[in-house]
Amino acid sequence: MSRVFETPRAFSLGLSATPERDDPAEPDDEADSGDPATRATGFEETQLGRELGPIIYELDYRAAIEHGILARFVLCHYGLPLDPQERSKYERLSREITELRKSLQGQNRGRPLDGGALVGWARRVASRGNSPLAQQATQYVRATGQRKLLLYHATARAAAVDRLVSDAVLNGSTVILFHESITEVMALFGRLVAAGHPVVAEHSQLPDSLRQESIRLFRDGSAQVLVSARSLIEGFDVPAADVGIVVASSSSVRQRIQTLGRILRRKPGDEERTAILHVLYMVDTTDELIYEKED
Template structure:
């Protein structure tokens, strides 16, 4: 591993966490997105390879976007050569003898246990909460010389997957680093939240209201009774889709980019077709914009991310599937044009924009919302972040005339 070294100075919390991980080389580190968990993992990698010169590291990630991010980070931040990194996904296969292999979790389910036999493996599970389902937990099978889990939110929202499936294989949570910690220490950029309400069009409002009435009837009849649970779930998904696809989200997002022309901005939308529409409109208006989503080939996808980070593009438009893995500290504006009810997704998206970068003094996060359910979630967030940031509420009718 000649030439491997961390190109940045470790932060205080990373040194403290390393001391907690070092004795057993096992455990989960809970770090707010943007706090530096990838750099911490690289510290642990260097620590492991000091003693295990013939060992290998297997880094499990949930998505190809995070595989891309690790591939770039290992080269740019730790001086690892491209030929020393193997990639395992539905699109790529490693040779198997590389010092570091990065694998997407659904492909790693049938890979890890066999790969780990007879080898000294350091298992790193990034966004480890994603390994808490019975199927994904198979990617953690095997005997390992060291383990490390990373996540801003390791405990899962709707089940006991962390306690039952993750902690027994990777270890318990050994360190917490929160938004308040990061803000107090100047680790994340000072930020403001601007929540912008847009109206549903008349046909969208009619569809949304009809589904809401159906949901209410289903619940009154016993939403979890036999035969009703699946119907209720389907109705909730259909109503969420009406909101997520609200027509006015796109022109308002475009108008916000226009207001920040020249700033580096990331736009999130739930749908690939909407992301493509947004980027095409922006290009037509003279913006240097590009798109990043799962339908783009891996080489072009990584190039788009690199070129955005290097300043050749000003706007990056991406989709929900890429919340975990986009590392764009140079961006100072985030526009969440469409989102789900997941608190984890919200934390991930905030973290995308709060990383510090040279010349970046503040960040703005715009969230476009269309329904009362969304407003309530944002109001709860405002209460939890009181004293940490400024929060503004706007009506998006005027912005809709972009």
């Protein structure tokens, strides 16, 4: 994107739903430790802000709905419990992660790191050999990954997805499911296929022809359910859906706004439609930390 600003110009004008960006030090959320360490970067601090100048007009959700630009929507949050076995494993992993984090932070000679940035640093250290520090870094990356998978695979999360999808399909609604992990998207896709739902999958590792076919089937109604990874959030051309289900969310405020935008498109001839976005999270876990960032 930076090369765009090398073009000679007399005037510049930008249009964005998410001008603030997340801290570029944040790595892929699939490796994120779950700590609320990343921050949204103010528009004036970004390259866009420096090149385009200040924001001159803002249109919020309320005004966009009143002007008929966006559909009305309902946002539902579901705090789901871990079962006793899952809770025991979660607490054990969290204690291990806390101890390793303190040790690694004490040995890091650069700027203080936490959250996703610490995981990124630990990955680099782990790849450099078999020193005591590298071994600790390997253990930290492994433990944070295991804890994240534990939350992804929680029994209550799977049961909630199955119930929400079944109810929406029975009501004749179109549904988009959002997840952070491509591996989990395909596992979810397989489970929904086995349940007999008309479902397609879309993510960046699929061939372009298959991705386009999935979107076509969803657009013409042959598929009622679309399971997606982050590639869909980033701007793939997808028709409006009646129901969105955030199976697992990013800590990125920008990505959560983009997710909401996927179900707020107006459907031609259905101006009175109210979209529904269901957000799932596991209570008393790092899942809750995503709500410490204000939208």
